[in-house]
Amino acid sequence: MKIPTLTHLRGYVVILISKGNLESFINALTQSGIHVWDVNPSGMNTAEMKVLIKDFHDLRPLLKRTGCRVHVKKRVGIPFQMAKLEQRKFFAVGMITFVLLLFLFSSLVWDVKVEGNVTIASEDILEAAQKEGIYPFQWTFRLKHLDKLSKELNMKLPGTSWVGVDKKGTSITIHIVEASEPEPKPLVSPRHLISKSDAVITEIYAEQGKPLVAKNIRVKKGQILISGLLGDEENSQAVVAKGEVKGLVWHEYNIQVPIVQKHKVYTGESRNRNYLVLGNWGIQFWGYGKVPYEKYDIVEEQDPLTWRSLKLSVGWMTEKIMETEITSETISSEKAKKLGFEGAIRDILAKYGNDSKVISQKILHEKKENGKVYMKVLFEVEEKITEERTIVYDQGE
Template identity: 30%
Template sequence: MLIFRLWNYIRGYVIIFVEGYFLEKFVNICTRRQILLWDIQRDRNSKMTLKVSIRGFKMLKPVAKKTGCRVKILEKRGLPFLLNRYRHRKTFLLGAAVFVVLFYIMTSFVWSVEVVGNKKIETDGILKCLEKYGVKPGVLKYRINPEEVANGVILDIDGLSYVNVLVRGTKVKVEVAEGVKRPSIIPLNVPCDIVAKKDGVIKSVIVKIGQAQVKEGDTVKKGQLLVSGSIPIKGAEDNPKRVHAMAEVLARTWYEGRQPVELKAVEKIRTGRKKDNVTLVLFSKKINLFHKEIDFKDFEKVEIKKNLSIGEEFVLPFGLVIERYYENDLVEADISLEDAKENAAGIAYRKAAENIPEGATIVDKRVNFIENENGEIIADVIIECLEDIGVAKENGGE
């Protein structure tokens, strides 16, 4: 772990060679005496190398004597040994001190904000919302309250079901999960009906509270009353009892997607020629270094970001952005009618499936090929589903 290695380097450590017949006993005694050993490598049955802090090394002599092991220093590493080596070079020590101070200051700020897990919701929208709560490059990371930011974002952005904010080093990683947009919830003490949220053919009606207005086999339209929350009272027909209707209304629904059948396929092939536009990033400022005019007729653009960082968590506000442009040749090829139909049907199916809500069950799929008035062949895909189409709607009762 980076923090562990950095801490050990600051306080200093030594790499030692231990030889003896009781190496396990040597390690066990060190553990009991809270002498930290790490990166232990067994060379043979009676030899091993390991790392130990300066303080721990000073405590090894009685352990080595007790176990009959021989201890030898192979290498000294860390800041204390470096400072001792250059103790007579004041300029170097001053520069090192300034570097440490600057490094501490730089790592106290957030220089990178990453959003992961979103598919439909735009990343820019989430980043803009994060700025509202003080999460952006250049802010002190100690001022960020991850729990408060997560709660604020999930309330502000409709469609998010989960938000987790992690502050690691100089990077803020925001993990999100998208959920299905839920209809507004009507309190149980408020009278309501159940109406159709889309067209369909009723498969079954299971009423818990209320009075069913449709039956199996009925064709219903969006907005049509399915279960009434107004229950007639014998002798008082003009003043029915109004309740909060509850029911499960399953219906057959259909989703359609269309795609023209293309008998010619255009393939993009890279020619091997490319051009790079390089931009230097200093904090939030961008400086163009090498920018060329892109004169390719057709090209593919790839953006490469190279940030100065120490590991994955300590990202510094310096880097390069390379915009690489690859030249393409457009090659047109004829494909068979059967292959073209198969490709079009696949695209049409994906178009139709995009509109199917979570919780719906696909029960059938039909593919038809229609020729329009212009002679074009169209792939028409219809997906049949079974889903609950009921949604609560207030009926204005008391």
Template identity: 50%
Template sequence: MDATWMQWLRGFVTIRVRGQAIERLVNEALANGLQLWSIRRAKEGELQCSTSLNHFFRLRPLLKRTGCRLHVEHRQGLPFWLQRMRKRVFFAAGLVLFFVGMYLLSSLIWSIDVKGNAKLSEEQILQVAKSEGLYPFQWSFRLEDTVVLSKRLAQKLPGTAWVGVEKRGTHITIQVVESSIPEAKPPMNPRHLVASTDAVVTKVMAESGRPVVKRNMRVKQGDVLISGLLGDETNSKTVVAKGVVKGIVWHEYDIVSPLAKQSKVYTGNKKVIWYGVAGGRALQVSGYGKNPYAMSESIRQEEQASWRTLKLPFGRMKETIMEVQIQQQTVSYEEAKAEGIEQAKADLLAKVGPDAQVLAENILHEKTENGKVYMKVLFEMDQSIAIERPLVQMQGE
């Protein structure tokens, strides 16, 4: 039978009894109301059992009458534990202080994150949260319920549709959903849409205003495409011309494409350096020495120490230095030409807009010199050609 928790509180001992009258000793002890449990034969002439601390001292007269002797093997229970703690008072005090400190640290708010804000600054949101008692190193038990905090922050933060406050351990997350208010557009003056360059018109679609050109018409730079002037000389009205006009435009482009390319590759050699991080400072603890590689790249990974959900203000950082080499790769003449033309197309589309389309390209001139391919290419593109011009300028002409 194992000891109960009451017996542990009072204290108990495990003893070994030897002598010629062990059975008589056990019978007299039980007859006198002494508690003995876990009784078993240890070896010939010996018996092992457990008894409570107060009944242990009542065994002495019985031992004298029966001529038995005993030896204490184990001492267990609260009295013995307290006695050992008195001998290690500093250890016990440190243990108590450790648990008290961990409780206090886990009761603090260590960090606050703000998410979802675009128009409102993080400083403005944190300032309003501080006015509600929500700030780093605040006691968590002094905070209002997160539902109450969410409502108060939403009332004090202008332009917010919803504010949520989520608490996870020692970390607070403030999620902000801002109201979407359409921007007020400034009033527009009457205007024409005119050609930005010489072109052949391929598409005309007027939202407002009067179309002046038609498909397949050739226009020059500055020609009116959609007029903002409606009516005739006696009855006219000016409007803001809106619409889409596209046309075929020719672009002459000088291309230089190398016959050899350089690429960066990793050799697989690397060096690892470890740092101890505390209070925003890093102290190197391993991987001393200079960088052994002529060319290299480094990657840093920081790990913050934590205890359960509590993030501690220290950790470690791993820096991996990897050796790199530059390799030369020869490109054929046709590959260099194709790569140069594709790069030129990408540049043109970036300049004239993503809705443009390259219809054709004609190589006017090409040559090879100093390990490079030189070309002059004429691109035929279908693109938007309409730009705005105020009607005031037309009246002044």
């Protein structure tokens, strides 16, 4: 038989007819004008077919007349789906509410950031942006066109050569390019460059001023290396001495390293806390209760919702709580000495510059007691040794 139109919208059932006089039942269907389709014999004196919902109750007189029985195998169509949805009205309301909240939250500005500013305070930029309607919890559809916002902020922020406003999802970034102004040169008094420690000169370069020492010369702390006075006693000129002087300097370190080294390691035990993130708020869903570990680290994993290439301010966050423990390792004296040397060298580079070089190291005294290795070490280091001294003139001159 011909399939009726819009069957899914109108709804239909798949039925199984059994027992009785099946042939008489099918003839009666044809005479009554009831629409059935996809009639397929499924066994001895049984047949499967489809019928519209509105015609299903009209089958009862025909079934009674022919002695057949009917069994509904499947219900298909929107009417049945709506009936299920009505039975789960609270779930449906919750889903609709969630979708509505998601739409509302994604229509708000959640975050305003400022990038590129150096001399202009971020607070001043955000204040000017707020006057133009750019602030958290503002509806995105109420914002002006981004090009117009950029021009107006550029006019209101002195010291900027360009301002750009970029919107990605619920976040707005204000990009600042500050106007380049020549930096005023600081007024510098005439000066000498002197040695800040006892040393042996290894390298000297005088950009301005008069060098008073040479390579391989031993100098004392406070000795003038590059003079800021040019000329002789009768005709002299004071300048700002500039240059670079390097020398060999000796540093004495008292080092102590424990033989038993303690390290923090992960045991492999962990548990998670899960949150629904809405902007700057988080609602915990799972992982309640006290953390069962005495020592632990927490690692956050963000999983925001995305739409195309945009990240929304709604998403999922997982806090992974990982148990830790302290393990002990007994090391040899040689390894302890190596660790001590490495720590001292790191300290030298941090204090005297990364361009310093450790030329040699000499152990002056060494002992092992109370579970530690003690050393007194003399390091020979090549480093910059200059510092400034202002030239002071006598009042009578």
